Amino acid sequence: MYRDQIEEIVKKIQFLPPFSAAVKKLMEVASDEDCLTSDIAKAISADPAMASNVLNLVNSSFYGFQNKITSINRAVIVLGQKAIKNLAFCFAVFENFKKSKCCFDPEIFWYHSLSSGLIAQHLAKINKYPNPEETFSIALLHDIGFMVLNIIIPERFERFYNKPIYQHTLKEEKEIFGITHAETGALLLEHWNFPESFCTVIRNHHCAEYVDSTNKNLLDIVKLSDILSYIAGRALIDKHPGKNFFRASKSLNISVEELGSIFFNFEKQLYDIVSFFNITAHDPEPNVNDDIFNTISIASSDQLILSWLKIVLNYFGYNTDPIFIFPDDNKISTSNKVLLVDISKLPLSQFKNIADYTRQTDTYLIMFGKNNDYSDIKYPRLPFIFSKKKFNALLKGNFDLVSL
Numbered sequence: 001m002y003r004d005q006i007e008e009i010v011k012k013i014q015f016l017p018p019f020s021a022a023v024k025k026l027m028e029v030a031s032d033e034d035c036l037t038s039d040i041a042k043a044i045s046a047d048p049a050m051a052s053n054v055l056n057l058v059n060s061s062f063y064g065f066q067n068k069i070t071s072i073n074r075a076v077i078v079l080g081q082k083a084i085k086n087l088a089f090c091f092a093v094f095e096n097f098k099k100s101k102c103c104f105d106p107e108i109f110w111y112h113s114l115s116s117g118l119i120a121q122h123l124a125k126i127n128k129y130p131n132p133e134e135t136f137s138i139a140l141l142h143d144i145g146f147m148v149l150n151i152i153i154p155e156r157f158e159r160f161y162n163k164p165i166y167q168h169t170l171k172e173e174k175e176i177f178g179i180t181h182a183e184t185g186a187l188l189l190e191h192w193n194f195p196e197s198f199c200t201v202i203r204n205h206h207c208a209e210y211v212d213s214t215n216k217n218l219l220d221i222v223k224l225s226d227i228l229s230y231i232a233g234r235a236l237i238d239k240h241p242g243k244n245f246f247r248a249s250k251s252l253n254i255s256v257e258e259l260g261s262i263f264f265n266f267e268k269q270l271y272d273i274v275s276f277f278n279i280t281a282h283d284p285e286p287n288v289n290d291d292i293f294n295t296i297s298i299a300s301s302d303q304l305i306l307s308w309l310k311i312v313l314n315y316f317g318y319n320t321d322p323i324f325i326f327p328d329d330n331k332i333s334t335s336n337k338v339l340l341v342d343i344s345k346l347p348l349s350q351f352k353n354i355a356d357y358t359r360q361t362d363t364y365l366i367m368f369g370k371n372n373d374y375s376d377i378k379y380p381r382l383p384f385i386f387s388k389k390k391f392n393a394l395l396k397g398n399f400d401l402v403s404l
């Protein structure tokens with residue numbers, strides 16, 4: 001049914017500008033395991049713009065080297081061949097697309113890409129993944145398919161992009177383009193002769209199931225970086241299914257505290273790197289300016305969820321007051337005016353008692369998570385994965401932005 005549409009897209013991808021000869025040469029040289037530092041330096045130096053970009057970035061606070069690095073040769077030595085190759089790729093991709101006409105704000109797109117890249121690199125380091133630089137590049141490119149679709153079929157892409165948020169689904173992408181942004185990104189990277197691992201991970205970054213075990217960790221890192229950058233408010237589209245969040249972090253052996261540490265560490269790097277790519281730095285969304293929202297009570301019968309909500313809301317700038325709900329505990333008490341209750345494992349009868357309490361005490365009750373028994377219960381509800389924008393919208397009583 002979608003064959004004609006896919007053929008059209010494949011054909012149009014072939015006409016997209018190729019990488020410069022210098023980048024192709026660099027890819028060729030760097031793919032040889034036994035290549036010399038001087039060969040890589042020579043390949044980078046062949047493109048003066050790429051060489052000066054690499055040097056500037058190496059000397060930026062992003063890397064934080066004490067002494068100024070003045071030669072590409074030295075840069076290759078201190079950063080390592082793989083890291084420098086990946087950086088050069090990133091510049092090349094950015095250069096290729098930076099002047100494209102978009103129906104969306106390209107800076108938001110690059111913010112999402114760069115923050116996913118940085119977060120992926122942190123995740124890779126925590127997971128002791130052998131090649132963190134590779135994860136930076138793959139995560140940076142994971143949504144490049146959106147950019148490609150926007151360039152090659154602009155009218156159809158604009159139609160998709162202007163749809164309401166709840167219609168921004170992979171199913172809708174298939175309907176309109178015949179192909180998803182994930183598949184399109186993989187096609188582009190195949191066209192550019194990127195390694196198989198890049199293409200496979202990008203093609204599957206929204207798949208619920210693991211398709212092959214070779215790239216399992218890489219895929220989990222990219223999925224998780226995508227979700228975390230969405231929570232951090234750096235999403236192109238303010239909607240994320242958030243599936244497999246705990247499964248991915250568990251399989252990578254990364255604790256919620258470690259995930260939280262990434263939130264607090266990557267912002268500074270993000271500002272450094274976006275300014276380097278000449279992207280205007282956007283401040284994160286401000287807090288809702290009302291004293292009653294200063295401290296949020298969070299209640300759950302799951303210690304992991306409590307820890308996670310505490311980390312996320314603290315990161316958003318709110319204080320939290322965690323309450324563990326015991327199975328038979330029908331009473332809850334809080335002096336705060338907002339109560340977020342995790343309903344995923346909470347029996348309805350217990351919830352009804354909590355709801356009575358919030359009515360009597362004039363506390364704003366928000367349900368969190370999913371539970372099919374609650375389909376008739378009408379309280380504001382937050383999905384499992386939410387951004388600060390969504391959370392604030394809910395505090396302000398704007399329920400249009402919040403859907404499960």
Ligand SMILES: [Fe+2]
Nearest residue numbers: 142143205206
């Ligand atoms: Fe995506």
Ligand SMILES: [Fe+2]
Nearest residue numbers: 112142143226
């Ligand atoms: Fe994404």
